[in-house]
Amino acid sequence: MIEARNLTKTFKDKKRGIITAVNDISFTCRPGQIYGLLGANGAGKTTTLRLLATLLQPASGSARLAGFDAATEANQVRAHVGFLAASTALYGRLTARETITYFGRLNGLAAATIKERLKGLADELDMRDFLDRRCDKFSTGMKQKTSIARTLIHDPAVMIFDEPTLGLDVMTARSIVKFVRDCRNRGKTVIYSTHVMSEVEKICDVIGIIHDGRLVAEGTLAELRQRYEETDMEEIFVKAVGGEAALVAALKNQGTIP
């Protein structure tokens, strides 16, 4: 379970002044569901997910994950959350086995437990061939599998994915999507951010559209289709953020386009 209540996060930036990256966002993700956070570049997805993972502290608002408060019980929250992002890389000089074992230890697991879970994950993710090779020699697919095993070693109740398919080839991206579905089927609470429309259509049970730090629309795919009277996700998205002009203005404001 993830409950975000009026989360707000501001950054001070030399050029742009004070940026409200996340603006009064509230939502709930339930166990056995995939919550899709859909937004353009710079909409505030990563910041929102970092707030949930307690990597950042909100300016105001609160969040509860797996029954723990993100502000006061940060360590407990992290112990029950698996966080996978493009920005969470692997130690190149360690082997896959060493990496996964390291994170098992950091999560306070006993050596025997780590060994057992590592074996299970390696079988499940088909990692046995490269378990004892250094991560810097891995293909993106092997890296992604190792990262997944790293996030799962402590069997967290909540999984947070920040654009996990970004920059991956089709086959690897498909295996990730399959894995995210598996997490849901095992009853985990999953939140998944992306800017790819087709992905949310395919895998998300509930979709939240984020624009300029605000959650501008939320619902199942069917509900959104009904509300915006469109079937195509891209059209729904453009309507939800207030038209193409609003999208362009937001991108200009953050300096992504001139």
Next chain:
Amino acid sequence: MNWQNILTVYLKELKDSLRDRRTLISMIVVPTLIMPIIMFGVGTVMTKVVRQARSEIVSVMLLGGADSPGVVAALKADKKFRLVPAVADYQQLISDKKVRVAVELPAGFEASLKGGGVPTVSLYYYEGELKSGFGLKAVQDFFTSLKEKTIETRLAERGLSAAVIKPFVIRKQNVAPPEKVGGNAIGGFVPYLIIILCFTGAMYPAMDLTAGEKERGTMETLLCSPVHRINIVVGKFLMVLTASLTTVLLSIVSMGVSAALGVMYFGGKATSQSATSALVGQAAEGGSIPLIDPVGLIGVAALVLPVAVFFAALLLAISLFAKSYKEAQSYISPLIVVVIMPAVIGLLPGVELNAKLALVPILNLSLVCKEMLSGVWHWDYIALIFGSSCVYAAIALGFAVKMFNREDVMFRA
């Protein structure tokens, strides 16, 4: 603080660093090789230069002396000298190293000696130039023996014995053990080297474990773990400290081994007043390679510890701020100068330890090491230095922890 977690982080960082070539070079290769290179490289060259200078036939220019054929003949007969014809700009020739020494004999020199006068012989040489110095000494020896012969002749003329002018004999005996002489000679140089190695040994791992992790994207992965941040900082800090101390320890061991080998190598070739003692200079009387007081080395190691902590924590905090390895390098490279400066000031002769200087970080270490290595133990200063270094180290470590807890540092855009 959870020591189990700290140990986990530390062991992982240790394993990771031992697989990093850059860290290995700065932590193991450089400190092991630097002393032998300095000792044998510089030592061999110096020995050669000095030996060459000593064996050289001194070119001497004789000014005047036409009416003193006896002295001129004696000079000519001496195999140590080669007389060159007199020219007007002899000073220029000495400066140009074409002539080592010029001897000016006054008119009527020999006649004056016979008549009981006190004529002046002027020697022209180039102060500070090794070969001119050796030449001067040879010429001086020549005239000293001439002086003694003249005295004997004069005494004999008056029917007196030589004992009249030699009522007693002075015998000089050095009681300073060789390590004291050595302590003064290289005591300033050893801490200088240790301070710099202590810093450079910590430099690469500090950058790699912070800015390097940010750059490679592993920092966020690490922060996702439920371990309290302070344990992560302390684990990383211990790794940087390990690297720094390993560097220093290896350099001290290598220094000891090099010194021992040096005694065998240079000492074996050297006779009592040979090239080696000239190289070392101060130990001229004994003619041995100066030794370092081993107890002094232990004292140095003990005082280096808080300074290593200070460096490790400071470097960690500074490079934590950087987003990339390159950025960290641009912050830290200028710091090397800041570290070298007090170390060099400690090397200067005449800069002595006092209560105020005992509070200046780095400089105090440099000064107290110089004393300890020459066997002087000012316990009150040593306590003051150890105490103040610990305080600076604690401040730096606190600063590193604070930086690690600041999200605008860890997640800089």
